[in-house]
Amino acid sequence: MILELGASPFIHVTAQYSNAVLVAVLPYFSDVAKKLDLPVPIPITQADIAEVNIWNGPGAPGAGILLKNNWSFDFQQGYVCHVENTHGKTLPPYQEPTYGPIKITATDAVKTARETLKKLGVAPEDVFSDFEPKVTLPIQNGTNVVYPYRVEWFDEWGSSSHTVDIKVDPHTGKMDRLFLLHFNLVRPPPKINVAPTPETNPHDFFGSKMPPPINPEYASKLIPIMFRAIDEYGAKLSLPVPRPLTTNHVAKVEVDRDGDSPYCDIWLTNGWRFIYTHTMVNGYDTPDRLGKRGPMHIKDFAGKWNLTTNQAIEVVKKALGKVVYPTNNIHMDFEPTVILPAGEFRKVIPRYIFEWYYRPSGQGDALSRVEAEVNADNGRLESIFYDDEAYHGSRPPIDVPILVGK
Amino acid sequence: MNIVVTNTITGGTNFPGSKSNIPEWWIRQNIAHNGSSGSHPYRFVYLDCCDAGAGSVSDDFGIPKEANGMGWYSSPSNTRHILPNAFVGWDTEVNFAPADKCWQYRKQWISTWSEGGTGVSLQDALDLARNTSGWWNVTDISLHRRIYGASEMTFRQ
Numbered sequence: 038m039i040l041e042l043g044a045s046p047f048i049h050v051t052a053q054y055s056n057a058v059l060v061a062v063l064p065y066f067s068d069v070a071k072k073l074d075l076p077v078p079i080p081i082t083q084a085d086i087a088e089v090n091i092w093n094g095p096g097a098p099g100a101g102i103l104l105k106n107n108w109s110f111d112f113q114q115g116y117v118c119h120v121e122n123t124h125g126k127t128l129p130p131y132q133e134p135t136y137g138p139i140k141i142t143a144t145d146a147v148k149t150a151r152e153t154l155k156k157l158g159v160a161p162e163d164v165f166s167d168f169e170p171k172v173t174l175p176i177q178n179g180t181n182v183v184y185p186y187r188v189e190w191f192d193e194w195g196s197s198s199h200t201v202d203i204k205v206d207p208h209t210g211k212m213d214r215l216f217l218l219h220f221n222l223v224r225p226p227p228k229i230n231v232a233p234t235p236e237t238n239p240h241d242f243f244g245s246k247m248p249p250p251i252n253p254e255y256a257s258k259l260i261p262i263m264f265r266a267i268d269e270y271g272a273k274l275s276l277p278v279p280r281p282l283t284t285n286h287v288a289k290v291e292v293d294r295d296g297d298s299p300y301c302d303i304w305l306t307n308g309w310r311f312i313y314t315h316t317m318v319n320g321y322d323t324p325d326r327l328g329k330r331g332p333m334h335i336k337d338f339a340g341k342w343n344l345t346t347n348q349a350i351e352v353v354k355k356a357l358g359k360v361v362y363p364t365n366n367i368h369m370d371f372e373p374t375v376i377l378p379a380g381e382f383r384k385v386i387p388r389y390i391f392e393w394y395y396r397p398s399g400q401g402d403a404l405s406r407v408e409a410e411v412n413a414d415n416g417r418l419e420s421i422f423y424d425d426e427a428y429h430g431s432r433p434p435i436d437v438p439i440l441v442g443k
Numbered sequence: 444m445n446i447v448v449t450n451t452i453t454g455g456t457n458f459p460g461s462k463s464n465i466p467e468w469w470i471r472q473n474i475a476h477n478g479s480s481g482s483h484p485y486r487f488v489y490l491d492c493c494d495a496g497a498g499s500v501s502d503d504f505g506i507p508k509e510a511n512g513m514g515w516y517s518s519p520s521n522t523r524h525i526l527p528n529a530f531v532g533w534d535t536e537v538n539f540a541p542a543d544k545c546w547q548y549r550k551q552w553i554s555t556w557s558e559g560g561t562g563v564s565l566q567d568a569l570d571l572a573r574n575t576s577g578w579w580n581v582t583d584i585s586l587h588r589r590i591y592g593a594s595e596m597t598f599r600q
Contacts, residue, residue: 044543044577047550088560094551096575101561109561113571121562128560131600133517133527176514184514198570198585214562218570243550247543291577293541300541314540328582330574374535376586390582394536402493403536408583 039289040260042251045095047244048233055091057231059083062100065227066110069117072156073212077108093236097226103127115224121214136175136182137208143172146186146205153203153212162334163221164200166190168381175207185213192219193327193335193386195379221332248294249440256292258435259299263290263313267303270311270318273359278309294439298432312422316431320422326410327378327388327419335385340414342387346375349389349411356418357407366425368395368405387413471503484523487565487596489531491549496532496589506530506592513593527600529565529592537587538579548576557598566594 048054067080078085085104092099092113101111103123111119124134141149147170154166161167168190176184186205192198204214236244264282271278279286282305289304295314303311308324322329327338344352350373357367376390377383388410395405410420475483484505490496501508506528509515516527539545549572556568563571573584593600 044541044547047554090558090560093554093558094575095547101563103560103562111561111563114575118571119561119563119567123562127562127597127599133513133600173512173514176518178517178519181517183517184512187512192585194582194585197588197590198573199566202567216564216567218567218574220574243546243553247546293543295540295542328580330577330581390586392535396536406536406538 038284038287041291046235049236050091050093054231057229058098058100061227062112115226116222119216139207141210149205150188150203193378193382251292252441254437255439266318322420339385340387344413352411353409366427369393475504484525486528493536497534501530501591508591513595527593527596529596534589535587544578548572548578564595
């Protein structure tokens, strides 16, 4: 079982670490440039680079480079997520480029986008490019084309977040910009030969605000309390998870805090996740939750809309009823916000997301929150979260401080 | 809302039933509006609080909701010749706990966007932080984060 105590720190980027990351990621950039036949030197060497940015956040190493000929590349989460001909727009005078006369059609632009993905070896089902894209046509101002074709594919929730964003030069028909983002694309990071050190710069505005780490002794006393609470919660709802829960069933526990109260995620080895805050289990995600942080393919969520909205709401109410919260702390006697998969995804993914945010005065923060995802194909409650201010005053019976040094 | 104790973020808190708020008209009249020239077009506004993206606050800052992408700014539709600008806000109540992961989210998108000279756009930076920070969940961040104006704007633009 992995135990994470609070958020991982940002890192201090030294010259040695920066060079080591660059050495590790340059072959990835060269590989992409070669596959896309970009007009850049291959292999890309340090002599070709005008600017380097090393990712200083926690987790997998990342880097971005801007070449002297204005092409740029970014590497995150084990893959090249961004390639662009910046046309100098990241350098003074920071202007958007203009393009020549429109010589290709929207169909050609989509073809270029799909061919770009194919050249990179990106499977359509990994970025949902087997669905229809959104195509933004070039914009003209007088005789100038000031905006190229833009071909986008989105995630299952629609226009707020794309999986693929490709711009195509309307004059040449070539890819001008590429951005890829999905958990399906994440790969193991390259080995970096220099270990990063935590950022301790007191002038780092965000880093300096980070709280001290969670006290390991507090965490060790909290874990059995949380496991017992999950046992009781799971038994009431007849959840298919092991009981009694032991560390052998748990992949990871993330102990965070909200003020002087715990705020924890418990990830089981079978893919279930539980949320524990203050002194209660707030809810869970099944491994089949649609909105999880991890790889997913649409075919795995396909089904039929067998439940109406009201039937799905009853699934949520029935579950909360089994947990037997005080009835005056449950507030679902009003219309929830209902969220459905967007566009074409709605035809194949039968899922409801409901949100009941109870604001007795009609404004201000919610007194109570219920969030749920219901599988409308089989009636399963794939995710539930319930919280109410009434529970925020309670603390687990632990006699050591939650933070180190407090 | 985040709680700050001795300059360190300690948690998030809510004020149920609170009637404290900053109304749009106040922002329009006192921050973003000039009596003779109208709303002053800010280049970038991120109101990291509940409901700021639900109404027309972006318009108060001169960031037009109808601007759909960078191309609009160079098009004839941009009659005021506004430079590319963007507004980010949440269209619902946001739970800012756990505070350290929320803080990670903020630092990650700001770092990715501002330190990159490679053309990483505002939306790309926000999406990367959504996926890697561990804060809240992917669905809610995607559904409730609103970007008006030029979501493809790069920091140096």
